[in-house]
Amino acid sequence: MSLLPVAEAQARLLALAAPLPVETVPLVDAVGRWTAGNVLALRDQPSRDLSAMDGYAIRYAERPGPWTVIGESAAGGGLDRPLGTGEAARIFTGAPVPDGADCVLVQEEAERAGDRLTMNGEGPRRVGGNIRPQGTDFKSETILIAEGRKIDGRHVALAGIGGHATVTVRRRPRVALISTGDELVPLGQPTPGANLPASNAPMLAALLAGRPAEVRDQGIVPDDLDRIAAAFRTAAAQADIIVTTGGVSVGDRDLVRPALEKAGARLDFWRVAMRPGKPLLAGTLDGAIVLGLPGNPVSSYVTACLFLLPLIAQLGGAADPLPRPRTVTLGAALPANGQRQDYLRARIENGLAFAPDGQDSAALMALAAADGLIVRPPHVPPAAIGESVEMLDLRDAGGH
Secondary structure, three states: OOOEOHHHHHHHHHHOOOOOOEEEEEHHHHOOOEEOOOEEOOOOEOOOOEEOOOEEEEOHHHOOOOEEEEEEEOOOOOOOOOOOOOEEEEEOOOOEOOOOOOEEEEHHHEEEEOOEEEEOOOOOOOOOOOEEOOOOOEOOOOEEEOOOOEOOHHHHHHHHHOOOOEEEEEOOOEEEEEEEOOOEEOOOOOOOOOOEEOOHHHHHHHHHOOOOOEEEEEEEEOOOHHHHHHHHHHHHOOOOEEEEEOOOOOOOOOOHHHHHHHHOOEEEEEOEOEEOOOOOEEEEEOOEEEEEEOOOHHHHHHHHHHHHHHHHHHHOOOOOOOOOOEEEEEOOOEOOOOOOEEEEEEEEEOOEEEOOOOOOOOOHHHHHHOOEEEEEOOOOOOEOOOOEEEEEEOOOOOOO
């Protein structure tokens, strides 16, 4: 099986993922999720003409006064009658503009003696001055948040002032994590001989923390074909996504592919033209999507950013599930690249990007220190200091 280009592998994986069913949740519980439809304004904002300043509601044509102050208008309440000729009303920021007034004289330019008001400055420069007209922010039925948009605090404020207490989003995908390998032991346990702490599943659970997914760690499964296949069947009955780490390469003890076949899965692709992460595989089993990540921790993390996070975003209804690179300037030269797309762990120093040595797929120190991944397409020539390259921000991976 030939190596699949990264973009094609991402497209094929996302094609397996139809958005999940919808549910309606309180606005504050929707943060980090994607809208399942357009969120329309239920009201005009502002709902009527409001004062933008503290001062006095007047008629522009009657400047410079005098006026008789007949009452006041405060936020949440208004004057109980229209202004007549020669009349003004004390008004506060956010208060309704009385009928009959068409501008606001700011209090710094007003002089008042009892109920008598005059203007002692330039005053409002036009009809409508210092007034926020009804609907200037948005009108009823305006699209406040487009379908597939990721919700953050700004959208909560916008939808809330638009009249909503809830929003419709997609159900959170259920993710099952399965670690395979005789060499693995739980975190914190002794590691005699060549044993290793099983750090990949906790790493992935941490990567998914705060994202719209329900994550369950199914534990460590030894290198036994029947037990791995059974673990897949159990997970498929409970999860939308099954994520394995390890066992996807070509060794005699790499049993994930044959175990998937034994469990009845359909393999969609295996092996991607990328570094790190070549042994990646994807398929389906009883309605669940299976994503087999490499066992080396850096490979597992990088492929999770490029495939698992976009998959969750796709299931969640994101309009743009793939990570967006940004342009950075190199602070150190890079060599020519080979046939696989490289993802170099990089840090930003003084506005420049550096890809240090130690890019081995098992070297976690460089990953932990990295700000992002410099993307080096296949067969690109050397890049000199000062050249622009694309970088994926590790703090902003997955779905917009």
